[in-house]
């Protein structure tokens with residue numbers, strides 16, 4: 001009959017272990033929504049990856065990697081004189097709870113020295129490295145579908161109101 005005691009002992013153990021890793025709450029995973037990569041044409045050696053990041057407790061994107069590119073950088077668009085140019089930045093701050101958009105014409109993850117052409121329908125694996133306020137680094141794997149070269153951010157749903165079939 002000693003076995004009948006086990007379930008309550010297990011429940012107690014489970015309750016204790018749930019309260020133990022309190023520090024993990026501060027490194028809640030960054031939400032990555034709608035990741036995508038812009039397709040390339042032949043000979044094109046670089047392209048951009050886009051997504052929306054939201055960090056529940058605040059975080060910083062400090063690094064990105066991908067097996068399809070020899071070099072991966074975090075880029076921003078900035079005016080240089082009269083010309084809009086992109087340049088690498090050491091990281092991208094993600095304020096707590098605020099969505100940060102990586103999109104064409106703005107921040108993006110730059111895939112440089114591509115090892116292969118990327119065509120619509122392909123999937124590109126990305127590894128994102130985030131640094132929390134506690135300086136702990138966490139990596140997050142993302143699968144980003146490749147979209148056509150002229151793809152922009154997803155268009156809002158069109159609703160013309162009168163068409164109910």
Ligand SMILES: [Cu+2]
Nearest residue numbers: 075086108110
């Ligand atoms: Cu760039």
